[in-house]
Amino acid sequence: MAYKYITVSGKETGSIGQGTWYLGENHRTFAQECDALCAGVNAGMTLIDTAEMYGDGKAEKLVGEVIGNFNRENLYIVSKVYPFNAGRRNIFKSCEASLRRMGTDYMDMYLLHWRGSVPLRETAECMEELREKRLIRHWGVSNLDTADMLELLKTSEGKKCEIDQVLYNLGSRGPEYDLIPLLRKQGMGIMAYSPIGQAGALNRRLYSDDTVLSISQNRGITVSQLLLAYLLTKDSVMPIPRTSKSSHAVENAGAMNITLTEQEISALDRAFPAPTRKVPLDMI
Secondary structure, eight states: OEEEEEEEEEEEEEOOBBBOOTTTTTTTHHHHHHHHHHHHTTTTTOOOOOOGGGGEEEHHHHHHHTTTTTOHHHEEEEEEEEEEGOSTTTHHHHHHHHHHHTSSSSSSSSEEOOOSSSOHHHHHHHHHHHHHSBBBBEEEEEEEOOOHHHHHHHHGGGGOOEEEEOOOOOBBBBGGGGHHHHHHTTTTTEEEEEETTTTTTTTGGGGOOHHHHHHHHTTTTTTTHHHHHHTTTTTTTOOOOSSSSOOOOHHHGGGGGOOHHHHHHHHHHHHHHSSSSSSOOOOO
16 A cells, blocks of 8 residues: 555655755756755655755755745754764754754754764764754664664663664665664664665666566556655655656655555565675665
8 A cells, every 4th residue: 555645753744755965056956956846845745855964055955945935844854964063062053054054943853964983872862952952853863774773772862763764775675684673673764765776876777677667667657656666665664765857756756656566566576685684784
């Protein structure tokens, strides 16, 4: 069954979100990219993911333009803090700077972008302080593998982490071996970035495999829609594709209405098998 809307941290949002990496960096395409994100929101993809790293804050400014076109409470805004800013010395200033760039009083979710030298305990404690200040409503992490998550869970505030955002798609299923089972056991969600493998740039076989092409052609859907629909069959997983074109945003959103059959899912699993051993997280 396809779920067009899901609940993330108590707030309803589209079951597919939108990424913003590389967006907002070129003033010539700024308006087009804003239109693409707005088209995605209008099509039901109300979660937008960004980061202070993306274009050194330019993507957050783009998100701010989008926010201005909608009722803020109907959007779910996620941003990420640099690892070197994720400690007590810098995280509060970083968070406030991100909020200023986006023109909003709060973030729905704030993530540690990847692990750095700041102790996870310190980051978790600071995240809770940000939440108490009502600058963020929830927090999580990104690019943390199983060992890191187990370490985080041992800290006093670690179990309040709600999301791990990782690279995950049909051709990159490493998280399924032990990370995703751990996250589900803890009641944490999974955000899947690069869910369509950057349109094949990360794995050309995703767009040339006979099984993928056969199912997409028989269904009358695009390969990108099929890859997104496949991830929607995974419990607690939200794909967050990125695009700079309105037509592609609407296309991506269309995957929320696609229900794959058990036979189709099994065929895709045979073509791209789940891992049988530990595989380190892919990162870009």
